[in-house]
Amino acid sequence: MSKCEQCIVKQFNSLKSLTKDELVRISGCKTTKTIKKGEVIFEEGDVVNGVFCVKDGICKLSKLSANGKDQIVKLVVKGDLLGQRSLVTEEVTNLSAVALNDMEVCFIPKSEIVSDLQKNSKFSFDVLKDMANDLRQADDIIVNMAQKSVRQRLAETLVYLYDSFGTNPDKTLSVILSREDYANIVGTAVESAIRVLSQFKKQGLISTSGKKIKIEDLEGLKRVE
């Protein structure tokens, strides 16, 4: 099994602040898992007894609303720590995590890592920074949800996906989402998401082929009102 000490993925998250010794110990108790596209990592109400270090792939964090729709609140990607909140709270999780493509993750049990949070202040400060950052992003999303149109939110989502995850060789977005996923990120009905994407196509802002979406006019998308 690969060793945390040598894993480059940790450079992207708080685990980089653990000492060599701590990493060796963590490495000894972690479990590596392969998760298939569509598979549930954890569900709302589950006790998540540890944290997942995402070595590859992308998953969505979502919450079921009263009307039965899933709202995606964050995409968790390669390099991210998934389930950080479970380390500091005793509550069950308020979110579900579902893989958007095939993933490879390492699961580190809470019992092993929580002591490091107590002892290694550099580590806990890093986790704190991470969470502060998540919080800022969440605030931004709240404002967007409240004040922007579906068109704007969807345009911004496309730009975000383009900027954050880049494109395949054929210039299509490398993250492949269903129209329902788009609707659930933007917070709208599936039909509305589809309709807006169709508009974008007609305006030459994007082109699509099945689930593949190609950004044709990035600046145009940024200017959507």
Place this chain on the structure above:
Amino acid sequence: MSKCEQCIVKQFNSLKSLTKDELVRISGCKTTKTIKKGEVIFEEGDVVNGVFCVKDGICKLSKLSANGKDQIVKLVVKGDLLGQRSLVTEEVTNLSAVALNDMEVCFIPKSEIVSDLQKNSKFSFDVLKDMANDLRQADDIIVNMAQKSVRQRLAETLVYLYDSFGTNPDKTLSVILSREDYANIVGTAVESAIRVLSQFKKQGLISTSGKKIKIEDLEGLKRVE
């Protein structure tokens, strides 16, 4: 000047986890401020070089959206720490804080308290918990914004204000907000907020007299669809 060691307000926030010695030191460098209703504590883009311990009063944390409307993302109340994020990030703040009634706060400079965050793991763990909690709440707000109607959001806001801040002797909500504040919490136009409040009045769910709002049927409000 009053001393942090003896201040009961800290029981409600992470400062309770500081040691006696740390509190004495903090007490020596803190500044107590009185802030008038409507006064700005800090604004989006400001460098907030410390944290405010709210001894009395309530303020709103809001963010200006592109269309010029303020979106309120959180109410900060007696006992809360305001500006915790500034302790862990170097960035300017993304939110504005404005007093909703007369406030008394203590300002603790970042330089003095950040070392405690490094040394006192109980304290940093507490801040971490606090932020995890804020994050969970923010996720809930995102889902509400995305999936619920203005009616529902406004009803929930009233219930939240009632549950969290209670009522005056005359049974009116003790937090007094303008219709614009309600609109900015719910994320809607002022006229829409007013209209929905009028509906609630007609339905006997609330009664109003100026800015004072009295909950007449709490269960009814909770049932609003």
Place this chain on the structure above:
DNA sequence: TAAAATTCATGATAAAAGTCATATATTGTA
């Protein structure tokens, strides 16, 4: 206290988004 300014309230109308129906395309699978 009176005038000015702001906030609250409501109607009329427009725009945005949701819902339902249905058709087509795509994907998964026996």
Place this chain on the structure above:
DNA sequence: TACAATATATGACTTTTATCATGAATTTTA
């Protein structure tokens, strides 16, 4: 491959929410 299941697409219509206009009530300020 053919069939079933699922996802995408679009039209017709309804509901929700925003915008603009205007007047009344309340609050602020001189």
